[in-house]
Amino acid sequence: MSDDLMTPKETSRFNWRTWLNTLGPVLALIAVYGIFVTIAPPSFATTRNMEMIARQTTIVGVAALGMTIVIISGGIDLSVGSIVALSTVVIAWLLQNAGMNPLIAAVGGVAAAAFFGFISGTLITRLRVVPFIVTLGMMLVVRGAAKGIGREQKIDVDPERLKWLEELLATVPKERSWMLLPPGVWVLIILAIATAALLRYTRLGRHTFAIGSNEETARLCGVAVERVKVLVFTMCGAFAGLAGLMQFSRLTVGDPTVAVGLELNVIAAVVIGGGSLSGGEGSILGTLVGALLMTTIASGCTQMGLPNWVQEIITGAIIVVAVAVDRLRHRRSL
Amino acid sequence: MAERVEPDQSAIRLQMQGVCKRFGATIALEDVSIKVASGQVLALVGENGAGKSTLMKVCSGAIKPDTGQMQLDGKPYQPGNPLEARRAGVAMIYQELSLTPHLSVEENIMLGMEPATLGVVHWKKVRQRAIEAIKEFDNPELTPDARVSNLSVGSQQLVEIARALAIGCRVLVLDEPTSSLTRQDVERLFEIIGRLKQQGKAIVYISHFIEEVKRIADKVTVLRDGRVVGGSVVDAISIDEIVALMVGRQVEELYPRSEREAGEVILEIEDLAGPQKPVSASLKLRRGEVLGIAGLVGAGRTELLRSLFGLEPVKRGRIRLGVYTGPASPVRRWMQGAGLLSEDRKEEGLALSLSVADNITLSKLKGFGPLGLVLPGKQDKATRRWLERLDIRCLGPRQSVSSLSGGNQQKVAIARLLQHDVDVLLLDEPTRGIDVAAKALVYKLINELASGSPADGHQPKAVLIVSSYLPELMGVCDRVAVMCRGRLGPTYPIDEVDEHKLMLEATGQEINA
Numbered sequence: 022m023s024d025d026l027m028t029p030k031e032t033s034r035f036n037w038r039t040w041l042n043t044l045g046p047v048l049a050l051i052a053v054y055g056i057f058v059t060i061a062p063p064s065f066a067t068t069r070n071m072e073m074i075a076r077q078t079t080i081v082g083v084a085a086l087g088m089t090i091v092i093i094s095g096g097i098d099l100s101v102g103s104i105v106a107l108s109t110v111v112i113a114w115l116l117q118n119a120g121m122n123p124l125i126a127a128v129g130g131v132a133a134a135a136f137f138g139f140i141s142g143t144l145i146t147r148l149r150v151v152p153f154i155v156t157l158g159m160m161l162v163v164r165g166a167a168k169g170i171g172r173e174q175k176i177d178v179d180p181e182r183l184k185w186l187e188e189l190l191a192t193v194p195k196e197r198s199w200m201l202l203p204p205g206v207w208v209l210i211i212l213a214i215a216t217a218a219l220l221r222y223t224r225l226g227r228h229t230f231a232i233g234s235n236e237e238t239a240r241l242c243g244v245a246v247e248r249v250k251v252l253v254f255t256m257c258g259a260f261a262g263l264a265g266l267m268q269f270s271r272l273t274v275g276d277p278t279v280a281v282g283l284e285l286n287v288i289a290a291v292v293i294g295g296g297s298l299s300g301g302e303g304s305i306l307g308t309l310v311g312a313l314l315m316t317t318i319a320s321g322c323t324q325m326g327l328p329n330w331v332q333e334i335i336t337g338a339i340i341v342v343a344v345a346v347d348r349l350r351h352r353r354s355l
Numbered sequence: 356m357a358e359r360v361e362p363d364q365s366a367i368r369l370q371m372q373g374v375c376k377r378f379g380a381t382i383a384l385e386d387v388s389i390k391v392a393s394g395q396v397l398a399l400v401g402e403n404g405a406g407k408s409t410l411m412k413v414c415s416g417a418i419k420p421d422t423g424q425m426q427l428d429g430k431p432y433q434p435g436n437p438l439e440a441r442r443a444g445v446a447m448i449y450q451e452l453s454l455t456p457h458l459s460v461e462e463n464i465m466l467g468m469e470p471a472t473l474g475v476v477h478w479k480k481v482r483q484r485a486i487e488a489i490k491e492f493d494n495p496e497l498t499p500d501a502r503v504s505n506l507s508v509g510s511q512q513l514v515e516i517a518r519a520l521a522i523g524c525r526v527l528v529l530d531e532p533t534s535s536l537t538r539q540d541v542e543r544l545f546e547i548i549g550r551l552k553q554q555g556k557a558i559v560y561i562s563h564f565i566e567e568v569k570r571i572a573d574k575v576t577v578l579r580d581g582r583v584v585g586g587s588v589v590d591a592i593s594i595d596e597i598v599a600l601m602v603g604r605q606v607e608e609l610y611p612r613s614e615r616e617a618g619e620v621i622l623e624i625e626d627l628a629g630p631q632k633p634v635s636a637s638l639k640l641r642r643g644e645v646l647g648i649a650g651l652v653g654a655g656r657t658e659l660l661r662s663l664f665g666l667e668p669v670k671r672g673r674i675r676l677g678v679y680t681g682p683a684s685p686v687r688r689w690m691q692g693a694g695l696l697s698e699d700r701k702e703e704g705l706a707l708s709l710s711v712a713d714n715i716t717l718s719k720l721k722g723f724g725p726l727g728l729v730l731p732g733k734q735d736k737a738t739r740r741w742l743e744r745l746d747i748r749c750l751g752p753r754q755s756v757s758s759l760s761g762g763n764q765q766k767v768a769i770a771r772l773l774q775h776d777v778d779v780l781l782l783d784e785p786t787r788g789i790d791v792a793a794k795a796l797v798y799k800l801i802n803e804l805a806s807g808s809p810a811d812g813h814q815p816k817a818v819l820i821v822s823s824y825l826p827e828l829m830g831v832c833d834r835v836a837v838m839c840r841g842r843l844g845p846t847y848p849i850d851e852v853d854e855h856k857l858m859l860e861a862t863g864q865e866i867n868a
Binding site for chain 2: 225230233244301
């Protein structure tokens with residue numbers, strides 16, 4: 022038999038179209054950045070501002086990693102914003118009221134967040150209710166829980182208890198300039214690489230894609246669909262908890278009313294990055310670029326002195342245009 | 356009899372005995388017994404609703420039987436779900452393929468059994484085993500890292516078969532495997548089935564195409580109304596006998612043909628081109644005539660109808676429909692008196708979750724009440740007429756279309772064109788996946804439409820029909836043209852061509868190119 026026909030050619034690994042698909046959002050990011058460099062005041066193009074953009078992207082970026090996994094699996098998680106708030110409140114409560122050390126407080130916050138993700142996943146698989154509805158409910162439940170823990174108020178934390186927690190997203194001080202970026206940004210980068218590897222190289226990752234692409238087939242082939250879904254939502258919760266940690270680091274208070282509507286920014290980042298709400302598609306690189314794109318626009322507009330409402334209109338337009346371009350590309354590749 | 360005889364009892368691979376299954380009041384299967392041996396192809400034929408699919412769902416673990424036993428290689432076999440059945444070695448390949456379109460070929464083949472350490476997949480092993488599973492197919496399109504959504508239907512089907520082989524299946528059930536394949540892919544599939552036989556796999560082959568059954572199967576079992584009504588070594592039974600068993604009566608003429616009189620040209624296209632296909636198509640369709648378009652799947656026939664109907668853009672060319680010229684949107688086409696029957700009734704042709712009445716009246720929700728209101732009672736009344744005329748079996752106009760059998764769904768889709776009372780019917784694969792009785796009815800209907808009945812004031816209609824099933828085109832059409840690679844050839848009167856010639860023209864250019 023013609024074996025050479027069957028042996029995959031090395032060239033087929035490098036598919037320029039796949040590359041164009043991944044690079045599309047990157048090109049858009051570079052274009053948007055370039056536009057602001059030319060029209061915004063010089064302060065925009067400084068390294069200082071770039072670091073600022075990186076820092077501002079971190080919260081949405083970390084949460085978007087989890088959301089990417091959920092969206093690839095064909096689901097959606099609307100409770101992310103509430104979970105971020107809950108996480109800040111739990112961390113503050115553990116530091117201030119329980120007197121825990123920062124590490125335990127941070128782990129506690131993330132664990133609480135993961136727990137609520139686990140609950141969402143379990144409800145979705147056990148009750149067979151679609152993720153949109155379950156997480157819509159969880160959005161309110163978790164927000165309520167956060168307010169309950171904080172007794173409807175912010176939990177202030179004594180500065181001396183914060184230690185390294187307040188440095189996560191602080192500007193890198195001179196003596197540690199070798200770090201280049203604040204620790205929180207590094208956390209995002211490392212997590213992004215880990216998540217991308219998880220999606221690409223592990224059974225869990227590939228099963229997530231398979232479920233998003235065709236759930237019935239995955240089940241037929243012996244994929245533990247329910248278990249994967251629960252794991253996916255638990256991970257999303259945990260990532261939202263980490264985003265909450267970043268949020269706490271920036272505010273240094275536990276605020277149950279923070280991050281309202283954040284989930285929509287997070288979903289937007291995933292979708293701009295090529296994620297499909299019908300599942301089976303999405304990439305970590307794309308998601309990060311999507312998150313960066315939105316922060317860059319916000320930063321550029323601020324630097325130019327444009328009011329908030331202009332930023333919102335631009336961001337909204339970008340989301341629709343990005344997805345429309347994505348669809349167009351898909352149609353062409355058929 | 357011939358060499359393809361009943362093998363000895365010890366080689367029986369799969370045996371089902373006395374299987375019964377009821378759904379509420381309906382008896383889906385009654386005391387059905389079948390057996391298939393290693394290296395044997397058993398064809399299961401019967402009309403839609405005869406119980407073939409239910410039987411195979413029992414066999415593949417999707418449905419639990421009420422009573423009855425199954426044995427696999429002499430051992431009791433009771434799969435609790437499709438996954439258990441696969442693991443035991445029984446794999447079913449459904450008509451609607453079960454693949455994850457976003458993933459690659461190798462991932463699809465190994466899905467659910469990826470070799471891994473601590474959850475990290477060994478991609479080299481995945482590739483090795485995938486290559487092993489596909490190399491026999493000898494299909495250049497099928498590379499391990501090709502994305503499944505980019506493959507042709509035929510190749511996708513091979514991916515499913517490869518997946519079944521990779522898990523080590525011993526019994527392979529193919530449900531209507533050829534209904535959406537091109538001629539070449541069908542040949543390729545038959546070749547592969549031959550090889551699987553040699554490897555000792557037992558194959559159950561469900562099909563509506565009796566000619567195919569005669570060719571590929573060793574044994575045939577006919578089901579009707581949930582019972583086995585006959586079975587034989589395939590060489591010992593004729594096609595007519597099989598059909599007679601299936602329908603339980605002698606079929607009268609399958610393709611009736613009344614006196615038709617071709618009237619004025621009602622549809623005329625000249626050098627029509629779409630974005631990719633068709634490349635160039637010209638034809639004239641007259642009132643009172645049935646014009647067939649033959650060709651391979653992918654030749655651009657569907658695209659031609661879709662461009663005509665405004666579902667796909669027209670790049671070039673002239674279209675005239677009655678007094679209207681130029682391209683038009685589907686909304687306009689309906690108003691101009693044309694109707695399209697989609698080849699894909701599940702995704703496009705019907706709104707599955709809506710009722711029979713809603714589906715039939717969807718294209719023209721007018722005249723069902725005063726002030727533009729749509730009164731359900733009037734809708735139902737209009738619908739009942741078609742239920743009767745087309746013999747649509749359902750509980751009533753309000754039943755959801757999704758719960759009907761394929762044949763009845765197709766009749767609902769056709770009833771929409773009749774309810775709308777269009778003059779030009781564009782029919783895309785009107786008998787795909789429906790049983791013989793339903794097919795016979797469709798043919799009869801096409802004949803009635805084209806002939807008209809001046810007595811009742813019914814003018815003859817014009818019918819343009821796309822089909823991959825040549826005997827049907829030969830049976831119903833007055834004239835036929837062949838499409839190949841986006842180009843529509845000349846039209847021939849039906850008595851000047853035969854199937855052989857059409858097939859040559861459909862594939863001919865491919866050989867030269």
